[in-house]
Structure formats: structure tokens, C-alpha cells
Amino acid sequence: MKSWDQRIDDVWDDASGEEVGDETIARIDALAAERGADDARAEFERAGARDSAGRPAEAVVLYRRALELGLDEEHRPQCVIQLASSLRNLGEYDDALAVITAEEERSPDGPYRDAVATVHALILANAGQPARGLSVALLALVPHLPRYHRSMTAYAHEIADADT
Template structure:
């Protein structure tokens, strides 16, 4: 199966086969799909982690995300794996590691807004409320037609560290 065909099959899985009311069945159906990939394939590990994550099984998703990333997952999937790992860590109470991961990431391209949103949540959980609000505002400002200058100034005046993401 080509990479394109495999990714299309994954898309079909989420459209037709994923069922959060049947966690074990959903995982089994994804494992069947992943059998077309080589053992330890980072893309396959990322997809399996995502299924666990979507089912609320973050504790099982985290090691899979870590294996996918350490296995060399690249591109959009690599960036998304880092964002999703950080989100799962935050959900399980490790917001400090989530902040560390999200702050150390490069610009996430089409997912940059998501990276900043999850970073704002993790900063908030860490008690860094000014930094959290600044991060959220700076993510929002480019989408506005007006008020950019004033909101950028207000964001800069918020308490907390002065670094931006």
C-alpha cells in the first residue's frame, strides 16, 4: 500500500470505523489498518496514539507519541504528535512538561494556532495566567481586522515573562 493510499485509509477509518462508544473495537480496527505498515513505523505509532488519545486513553497514548517522535516522525505529523503529546500530558496533570514541549517547538505551520492554544491552557494550569492570556491574545491578533496595535500593547503589558511564543 502506498503512503497516499494508507493515509486515505486512515481518513476513511475516522469517517466510518472510529466509534468512541466502542473503544476496544476502534483500537482493534486501527491495529488492523496499521498491520500494512512496518513494525515500529513512526506514522503508524502516531495514528495508534491518536486513537487512544481520542478515546480518552491518554496514559496509553503518551508512550506511543514518544515512540513515534523518537522514531523520526517528521513534517506535519511530527508537529502534531508533539502538540498531541503535550495536550495528553497536560490532561494527566503534567502541565510543566507540556509547556516545555510546546515552547521548544518550531512554528507548527497550519497547526500553529493549535500549538498556541494548548500552550495557553498549559501555562494557565501552571499558574502563569498573564503568560497564558498573552499567548492566547497573540494567537488571536493576526485573525483580527482591527485593534491589532492596541491588543498587542495590552498583551505586552500583562504580568509574567516577556518572552513570546
């Protein structure tokens, strides 16, 4: 028999490439019910299903619940990223910025740092600070460049001031 994680992965694989809807939500909810209402990972998966179905307000509640319950270090940053993105989609930019900047401070060198920076940049752009968003994106790219780290870092900081 497949593990719970494998069955969750199967649902997401089945939903790959198509719009997520009520059927995917129902399948995720059924699997989540196996673990109970106080399981952080189950709540995270339920949130992700709603988020993927274009229901960010429902997802936000579940993401927050998953974080309160305590996720492992693989899923916690994913949950934070997805929560911040959902808040951005709802136009709750200040809250989204607070969530994503707290993650940047908590795990500046974590495996999801580029995803965190990407969401941070999107939030800033949507919040009317596109130059700061570009700066965040450029700073995330700098470590991946073969050269020009110092100059590109300086340019990124300079661009950020264009929104002020």
C-alpha cells in the same frame, strides 16, 4: 483498493461524532500492523486512537515513539500538539510546556501555530497561570484582527505579568 491513508481516514470518519473505544483502537492497530512497529506514522495513529479513547498515558508513550522514529512535516507538528495535550491531561505541566514551547520555537510561522498557541494557553491555565495563558491566546489572535495589532499586543503582554 484504497490506500493506507484512506483506510485510516475511513476509521476516523466512522468514529466521528461518537466516543472512541476499543473497536476503533483495534481497527487502527490492525492498520498500523501493516506498516510494522518501526513506522512513525503507524505509531502516531495508534497514539491518536488511545488519546481519543481517553487513555493519555498510553498515548504519550506512542507519541514519543512516533517522534523518535521521525514523522513527516504534516504529522510531526500534529503529534507534538497531541503529545503536549496528553501531558496536560495527565497533569505533567512542565513537560507539556517544554514540548509545546519547543514547537513554537521550531515553527513559529507554521500552519499549526494557532493550534500550538491554543494548547500552550490551556497548559498555562491548568498549571495555575491563567493570565499567561490568556496572553498566549490573545497574541495568537492578534494577526487575525483587522486593526489594533500594536495595542492588543501590548495589552496581552501586560496581562501576562498578572500571574507573577
